[in-house]
Amino acid sequence: MDHYTLLRNHIEAICTLTDEEWEFVRGYFHHKKLRKHQFLVQKGDPVPFEFWIIQGLIKAYALDEDGKEHILQFGMENYWVSDHYAYQNKVPATLYVDCIEDSDFFCLKLEDREYMCQQIPAMANFFRTKSNLGYIALQQRILSLLTETAEQRYSKLIKKLPRLIQRVPKKLLASYLGVTRETLSRLKG
């Protein structure tokens, strides 16, 4: 299936578009292809785009003062990723987003997204719904960080995103869960 059809299906899983609306919408999405280890977002740089992942796997993370990597999020097919704070506020990135696998994206500029949402109510409702779901997922992650052990977080992740677990290198998975690689091996055992 071609990339634009995948995107239309993704949007229409939530909101219906007429063919005319879709022709208008698709014009704002630009294709980008990156290889493993390349960056979508780098700390200190402007963040003109958010990205919809057509195919591939990314991680969004912060580096602390000791150079330790703290993973905020993994993203795979159908996920929207960026440094959302920097993108929305037009300030330099505080995060890094890079590719764990060779990946394909659609890029969307903030101005284009806002214009599209003003012009096409269905798109405003699409982004509203996605943002709501994202908000809820982050609340669940905060609760999990506050109340659960690494073991509980790992079992939940296996249930929720089995396909992700298989693709993410163990070292990164350990970092996301906030445990050492040795502890993760024990949890998997």
Add this chain to the structure above:
Amino acid sequence: MDHYTLLRNHIEAICTLTDEEWEFVRGYFHHKKLRKHQFLVQKGDPVPFEFWIIQGLIKAYALDEDGKEHILQFGMENYWVSDHYAYQNKVPATLYVDCIEDSDFFCLKLEDREYMCQQIPAMANFFRTKSNLGYIALQQRILSLLTETAEQRYSKLIKKLPRLIQRVPKKLLASYLGVTRETLSRLKG
């Protein structure tokens, strides 16, 4: 200023409504008044509403298996609060939301919100923007939990929400920051 005027100002800080649209919108918001210690949401109960805080102060929290309280969020004037996961998915609450002060709210049903967003594009854009900002704030909180010390989290909170700090009892503030009350006293010293 009457409650409905406050709400209209809150919405129109983001999106303009005609008088006719406002008359339609305001009909979906119902007033609720609670005293200190009363609950908006209780674990196990259905969550038919989200709440906009007209005046007051609330906390949203989870209890772990040992009965320890983990504070997800404080909310004050102009905040939208609920157990968003339960509200959106029509499942029983996993959180508690209760009042730290006597408080006034507007309640909004999910069906009413969705209908309003379908009928009035400006309202879809209003909720989309609020949800985006909420998403970004939660990402910042996760990063803070992953990378910062309690001391750093406390200084940021003072800068960001000085008015909140003054109103929230020290015991709850310590719980939110994930430190003991003694540690908090030291940070404040």
